[in-house]
Amino acid sequence: MADRTSADNGRADGAAHARTGPEDDGTDPPAEYRTAELARAAGITVRTLRFYRERRLLPPPRREGRIAWYNEHHLNRLRTISALLARGHTLGGIADLIDAFEKGRDAGGAAELLGLESTLVSPWSQETPVRLTPEDLAAHFPDEVTSDNLATALDLGYVAVDGDEVVHVSRRLLDASTALVGEGIPLGAVLEAGRVVREHADAVADLFTNLVRAHLFTGVRELSPDDLRRLSDVMDRLRPLAEQVVDVELALAMDRRVRAELESWSRPDEPDGPDGEPRPEPEPGGEPGGPRPTGRSRSRPGG
Structure with a gap:
């Protein structure tokens, strides 16, 4: 009925299906998704997807018997909804925008927000999520998959639980973390370093966006x-x-x-002073940098 193909641009684990049929002219067929596949590709739960559909935030899927098939238009719409939610829009406001767009009211502004091809909506990162069983996760981090480390990874958004599997947000981050732990650095320390890097990365992102806002x-x-x-x-x-x-x-x-x-x-044998400078050598019978000793104990030239 449909051939499974590898999905690009951050979609999870080849979720898309390529539609084929008699009209195939040699060009790439449009990708289609079942409900669970679309939810994974959009980074949301199936329950959320169904909620959006009930709220009429998504156009109806193509039906093939009892199977609902979604396409790239649905995926881009879901990414747009997520981006608008992140920018402070409510679901009610988003629904109004979609309604205005589909009915032709304020078509310019609504179409621009819901155009679904905008760089503002598409993510900068092109990370590929990775689905892992508990055994896979343990193989990456032997003896390090503790409740504390899992809680930290969930809090950072590195992983999410989907049924019996764990979804890691980024293949590259997973590979880097695995390599660092393999070098002997505890996973807890790697995760804490990730938290600090996240804070600095947020500051850098603020800097560049503020430059654009302030000057352009x-x-x-x-x-x-x-x-x-x-x-x-x-x-x-x-x-x-x-x-x-x-x-x-x-x-x-x-x-x-x-x-x-x-x-x-x-220079391991040179203790540093309070300002990071090497301490001065002590005078005979005195403290480093202290008063010179007096009396016969100090030899004098010609004495």
């Missing part, structure tokens, strides 16, 4: 459709620039830090 959209209180198109173009160009700046600065910082560590290891 000065005085703009509400984005018009033209503003949205311009902002989409700006953010699309900003993505590689921000990644380049962060990559270079991190590399330079690591160079500086490694050199400093090597220098400190090369």
Whole structure:
């Protein structure tokens, strides 16, 4: 009926199906999803997906007997809903926008928000989620899958529980964490480092978005459709620039830090003073840097 294909752009584990049929002309067929597959690809639960459908936030799926088939349009709509929720819109307000778009009212503004192709809606990250059984997780982190570590990973959003499986948000993060633990660093320390990196990454993201707001959209209180198109173009160009700046600065910082560590290891017998400077050598019979001793105990030239 349908061939299972590998899914790209962050979709979970080849969830999409390629529709085939007599009209196949050699071009790539549109991808389709069953209900559970669509929910996984959108990063939501099946229950949430059904709730959105009941609220008429999604157009009806294609029916094939008792099977509901969804397509990329449904997936993009779900990503748009998630993005609008993150920007402070309520489900009621989103429903009004969708209604206005579908009925042609305020078509320009609503279509721009719900255009579903915008860089503002599509995620910057192109991470591939990974589905793991408990045994898979234990194999990645032997003797480290404790209740505390699981709670921390859930709190950070690195993992989510889906039935009997665990979904890790990023293949690259999973591989990096596995490698660090393999080097002998405890998983708890790796997760705490991830929390600190998250805080710094949020600060860097704030810095770049504030630059755009302060210098390119000065005085703009509400984005018009033209503003949205311009902002989409700006953010699309900003993505590689921000990644380049962060990559270079991190590399330079690591160079500086490694050199400093090597220098400190090369002088293990020189205790540092309170300001990080080597302590002065003590005078005979006195404290380092203290008053010089007096009396016969001090030899004098020619004495």
